[in-house]
Amino acid sequence: MLKLIVCTAKNNLIGDKNPQGNGLLWHSKSELLHYKNLTLNNIVLFGKTTANVVPIELMKKTREVVILDRDTDINKILHHGISSNKDIFICGGLTIYEYFLKYFQIDEIIISRLKDHITVEKPITPLYFPDVLNYGYILKNRAEHDDFFVETYIKEDIHVKV
Numbered sequence: 001m002l003k004l005i006v007c008t009a010k011n012n013l014i015g016d017k018n019p020q021g022n023g024l025l026w027h028s029k030s031e032l033l034h035y036k037n038l039t040l041n042n043i044v045l046f047g048k049t050t051a052n053v054v055p056i057e058l059m060k061k062t063r064e065v066v067i068l069d070r071d072t073d074i075n076k077i078l079h080h081g082i083s084s085n086k087d088i089f090i091c092g093g094l095t096i097y098e099y100f101l102k103y104f105q106i107d108e109i110i111i112s113r114l115k116d117h118i119t120v121e122k123p124i125t126p127l128y129f130p131d132v133l134n135y136g137y138i139l140k141n142r143a144e145h146d147d148f149f150v151e152t153y154i155k156e157d158i159h160v161k162v
């Protein structure tokens with residue numbers, strides 16, 4: 001399955017155009033664990049800016065990592081996911097999220113929404129995740145965790161019965 005995973009703060013904030021550290025503007029061990037549990041042993045896709053800040057070498061030990069460039073054959077990756085029985089996770093950043101939302105049908109969009117008690121650093125140039133409802137996705141499930149809620153969205157028309 002093709003999945004998208006993202007963590008958002010208030011107003012869908014996801015990061016800074018010029019990310020520092022690991023790119024995240026907050027700390028939540030449990031949210032990182034949630035991300036790890038879902039992506040483990042699967043295929044993770046990153047844009048170049050995000051790939052510069054996430055611990056890619058560490059990730060490669062437990063996941064198949066693909067750093068996208070404009071010439072990457074996405075269909076080849078999708079076929080590889082099917083033949084290896086692995087999920088493919090679109091892991092950002094914003095440019096990559098927007099690209100897949102626009103051009104691909106995503107089977108599941110998994111959004112962590114941080115609770116208000118999590119401190120969020122103020123970005124210089126904030127980046128905001130788009131509203132997936134505008135891309136034809138609908139909320140399928142909402143689950144509460146300690147630091148965040150997890151919302152799962154699916155494409156509206158794929159579950160319409162004829």
Ligand SMILES: NC(=O)c1ccc[n+]([C@@H]2O[C@H](COP(=O)([O-])OP(=O)(O)OC[C@H]3O[C@@H](n4cnc5c(N)ncnc54)[C@H](OP(=O)(O)O)[C@@H]3O)[C@@H](O)[C@H]2O)c1
Nearest residue numbers: 006007015016023047048049050068069092093094095096
């Ligand atoms: N909160 C979260 O869950 C989360 C998750 C991931 C990332 N982030 C944040 O997102 C921010 C980075 O996002 P970003 O949009 O600046 O960068 P990005 O999406 O990580 O990378 C963008 C780059 O990827 C390359 N690229 C590959 N395929 C492309 C395509 N089909 N179309 C366009 N470009 C393509 C381009 O590099 P070239 O220009 O060299 O071709 C482009 O500049 C950081 O702040 C990061 O921390 C947040």
